[in-house]
Amino acid sequence: MTDLLRDNATAAEATTLPPLGPDSVTWRYFGDWRGMLMGLWSGSMQNMHPKLAAGVWDHSDFFGERWERLLRSLYPISGVVFDQTPETGQQVRDYHLTIKGTMDDGRRYHALDPDVFYWAHATFWFGNIRCAEAFGPPISEADKRALFEESKNWYAAYGISMRPCPDTYEEFLDYWDHMCRRVLRDHDAVRTVLDITSLPVPPWARPWLPNWVWKRQVTVVQRLFMWITTGLYDGPIREMMGLTWTDSDERRFRLVGTAVNATMNLLPSRYRRHPRARDADDRASGRVSPDAPLLETPTRNLPSGAERDNPIHYCPVHAGRRANLPWQSDEVND
Known part of the structure; x- marks a missing residue:
C-alpha cells in the first residue's frame, strides 16, 4: 500500500508543494457552476480508463444514487483545492483504499494506482480549461499553463506518488492525447454515465418538480447534454464512441457557449460559485x-442506511454547517 501512495523519488516533492490560495488561477476557474455542464464529460472520461471503470463497476453505488453521489462528492473534491489543508486530500484518497480487484482480462487494479488516480485528477484540473474554452470565462494561454503548474x-x-505528473504543459497535452488515442476504452460504466433517462428527479428539485414533469422532459435533457458532451470530447474519443460532430454542430456549440457565458455574467459573482468555493472566498x-x-453537503445528499458506514463514501454526518441548497452557502443546519 505504501508503494501505491508514494515512492521515494517523488515523496519530497509531494510534501513541499504548498496548498493553493485565493491568489491562484485555480481558485478563479474551479468551483464555477458552469462546471455542471461538464458532468457527463468528466464522469465518462474518467470511466474510459479501464482500471477506473472496473473499480466503479465492481464497488461503487454510483449507479444506484447518481444524483446524491455527484452532489455530495463536489464538496470534498472542491475542498482539496479550497480548504488550504492536506487533510481534505488525504480523506478523499482514503475513500479509495479498499477499491481493488481483478479485471475481466485477469489484470489486477487498485483505485490508488498512481496512474489511475492521476487520470481522474487530470480530468478535474484539465476540465477547467475545457469548461473555460467552451462556456467561459475567456482563458489565456498563460492561465492554461498556470493551471497546469x-x-x-x-x-x-492527495499524498500519492507524483510519478505520473508530466513536467510541462506541453508534455501534459501529449499525455492527454496518448490517453485518448491509446489507453481509454468504451465500457458499460461509460455508457451508463452518459444515459440519464432513468434518473429520478434531482434531490434539490423534488419539493417543487413533479415526477411526471421530470419524466416527460428528461429525454430532451438527455439529448442536449449528450450533444454538449460530444462537443467537449476530443476527436479520437468521438471516433471511439461512434459519435458524429459536424461543422454545423461546432458553430452551434460555440453559440451556446457564448450564451452560457453571457448568462452567467448577469449573476453576481458570488452566486456563480459552488458553496464550498464560496465558503473559501468568505x-x-x-x-x-x-x-x-x-461547509458540508446538505443532509439529503448523504447515503442512506448501512451505506453511511461504508468507508468508500464521503459522509460527514456530524458536520455542523450545511448548505440547504446548491446555490446557498450561508445557512447553518443540523
Whole structure:
C-alpha cells in the first residue's frame, strides 16, 4: 500500500508543494457552476480508463444514487483545492483504499494506482480549461499553463506518488492525447454515465418538480447534454464512441457557449460559485471565521442506511454547517 501512495523519488516533492490560495488561477476557474455542464464529460472520461471503470463497476453505488453521489462528492473534491489543508486530500484518497480487484482480462487494479488516480485528477484540473474554452470565462494561454503548474500542488494534496505528473504543459497535452488515442476504452460504466433517462428527479428539485414533469422532459435533457458532451470530447474519443460532430454542430456549440457565458455574467459573482468555493472566498475575505467548521453537503445528499458506514463514501454526518441548497452557502443546519 505504501508503494501505491508514494515512492521515494517523488515523496519530497509531494510534501513541499504548498496548498493553493485565493491568489491562484485555480481558485478563479474551479468551483464555477458552469462546471455542471461538464458532468457527463468528466464522469465518462474518467470511466474510459479501464482500471477506473472496473473499480466503479465492481464497488461503487454510483449507479444506484447518481444524483446524491455527484452532489455530495463536489464538496470534498472542491475542498482539496479550497480548504488550504492536506487533510481534505488525504480523506478523499482514503475513500479509495479498499477499491481493488481483478479485471475481466485477469489484470489486477487498485483505485490508488498512481496512474489511475492521476487520470481522474487530470480530468478535474484539465476540465477547467475545457469548461473555460467552451462556456467561459475567456482563458489565456498563460492561465492554461498556470493551471497546469498549480495542478501539481492540487495533486500533491492527495499524498500519492507524483510519478505520473508530466513536467510541462506541453508534455501534459501529449499525455492527454496518448490517453485518448491509446489507453481509454468504451465500457458499460461509460455508457451508463452518459444515459440519464432513468434518473429520478434531482434531490434539490423534488419539493417543487413533479415526477411526471421530470419524466416527460428528461429525454430532451438527455439529448442536449449528450450533444454538449460530444462537443467537449476530443476527436479520437468521438471516433471511439461512434459519435458524429459536424461543422454545423461546432458553430452551434460555440453559440451556446457564448450564451452560457453571457448568462452567467448577469449573476453576481458570488452566486456563480459552488458553496464550498464560496465558503473559501468568505474565509479569505473575513465574511466567515477561518475557524468555522467547513461547509458540508446538505443532509439529503448523504447515503442512506448501512451505506453511511461504508468507508468508500464521503459522509460527514456530524458536520455542523450545511448548505440547504446548491446555490446557498450561508445557512447553518443540523
